[in-house]
Amino acid sequence: MVFLLSAALAVGVWTKGGGPVTLREAAAKRRLLFGTAVAARYLNEPDYVEVLGREFSQAEPENEMKFGSLHPRPDTDPNPYDFKDADAIVDFALAHKMKVRGHCFVWYQQVARWVTAGTHTPEELSTILKNHIDTVAKHFAGKVYAWDVVNEAVMDDGSMRHTVWYDRPGIGLADKGTGYIEQAFQWAHDADRRAKLYYNDYSCETINPKSDGIYAMLQDFKKRRVPVDGVGFQMHIGLWANNPTTLDSIRKNFQRFADLGLDIQITEMDVSLSDNKPETLAQEADLYRAITDICVHQRRVKAIQTWGFTDKHSWISQFNRSRGWALPFDDKYQAKPAYAAILEALSDKR
Numbered sequence: 001m002v003f004l005l006s007a008a009l010a011v012g013v014w015t016k017g018g019g020p021v022t023l024r025e026a027a028a029k030r031r032l033l034f035g036t037a038v039a040a041r042y043l044n045e046p047d048y049v050e051v052l053g054r055e056f057s058q059a060e061p062e063n064e065m066k067f068g069s070l071h072p073r074p075d076t077d078p079n080p081y082d083f084k085d086a087d088a089i090v091d092f093a094l095a096h097k098m099k100v101r102g103h104c105f106v107w108y109q110q111v112a113r114w115v116t117a118g119t120h121t122p123e124e125l126s127t128i129l130k131n132h133i134d135t136v137a138k139h140f141a142g143k144v145y146a147w148d149v150v151n152e153a154v155m156d157d158g159s160m161r162h163t164v165w166y167d168r169p170g171i172g173l174a175d176k177g178t179g180y181i182e183q184a185f186q187w188a189h190d191a192d193r194r195a196k197l198y199y200n201d202y203s204c205e206t207i208n209p210k211s212d213g214i215y216a217m218l219q220d221f222k223k224r225r226v227p228v229d230g231v232g233f234q235m236h237i238g239l240w241a242n243n244p245t246t247l248d249s250i251r252k253n254f255q256r257f258a259d260l261g262l263d264i265q266i267t268e269m270d271v272s273l274s275d276n277k278p279e280t281l282a283q284e285a286d287l288y289r290a291i292t293d294i295c296v297h298q299r300r301v302k303a304i305q306t307w308g309f310t311d312k313h314s315w316i317s318q319f320n321r322s323r324g325w326a327l328p329f330d331d332k333y334q335a336k337p338a339y340a341a342i343l344e345a346l347s348d349k350r
């Protein structure tokens with residue numbers, strides 16, 4: 001708590017009651033949600049739930065709403081779905097007046113083995129995916145306000161990723177390029193007309209061949225009134241991003257998607273570091289400040305969300321032990337310089 005007070009002192013932001021302002025309060029003043037990925041297995045950790053409930057206005061299950069987690073058994077099973085862990089996150093979020101963001105209906109990873117190891121025809125896979133989207137969207141209707149309908153369907157060169165849902169063997173639309181993506185958005189819209197529907201991807205934050213491919217797809221969807229509301233930029237970055245050229249490209253890229261009439265969310269931000277020396281953490285803070293500043297000045301940005309919030313539980317170290325220290329709170333739930341930098345950017349009156 002001491003650092004929180006000094007963070008508030010540093011950026012001079014206080015609540016009406018005289019306490020240090022939180023990320024969610026400072027974000028709300030800029031009509032933004034401030035979110036984080038949440039793992040059900042940590043909801044029994046007092047520090048975890050204390051910081052989560054205090055600082056964040058949006059929660060997104062890190063893994064618990066993915067196909068393999070929610071739908072582990074075939075539709076022939078009397079009980080194909082398992083909503084327990086996802087419901088625990090939703091219940092916590094709603095009890096703490098947090099919005100809930102769903103992730104994700106269609107992804108090539110963490111798909112149940114009964115699907116990927118099966119010998120389903122495209123027609124069978126189409127029925128499986130339609131039923132999955134319909135069942136899950138209806139289960140969370142009124143509680144999940146926005147969904148990553150399709151995640152990471154585009155390659156770095158802008159071409160379509162070859163996946164079980166596209167053409168391996170796909171749902172019968174492999175000859176129509178983005179047709180299976182369009183179909184997924186339509187099924188999600190039919191199942192829950194109130195939900196905001198997003199396309200979500202990584203390495204597409206700047207103007208590059210991948211974001212060009214996504215832009216072309218979403219421009220076509222908007223022209224043909226496919227029910228897509230927004231684009232999620234994951235923002236898994238490193239200190240390499242902290243330079244004027246990259247930041248300007250992010251700004252311009254956000255603007256072109258905004259000009260399509262799409263909402264924007266940063267959905268999975270973390271800044272992967274190779275050490276946690278004070279000077280490295282200061283550079284990390286500079287980058288969090290710069291990205292937050294871009295969001296504050298782009299009216300179509302609706303939320304900034306980090307992928308977890310404590311270095312104690314970041315996916316990065318699971319995948320690469322030499323990297324980490326990527327989030328606003330350290331492994332003892334103490335606010336890092338990045339936390340004060342985000343508050344500063346949210347509170348900057350410029």
Ligand code: G3I
Pocket residue numbers: 062063109110151202234268315
């Ligand atoms: O739940 C099992 C557990 O029962 C088992 O004992 C354990 C040991 O293997 O694995 C556990 O599952 C792991 C799961 O996370 C839950 O912790 C999987 O192995 C592991 O692969 C999975 O990693 C997740 C990763 O997506 C999968 O690609 C990360 O937690 C999650 O943060 C990460 O999130 C993705 C987003 O969904 C999409 N954007 C990229 C982002 C980072 O990769």
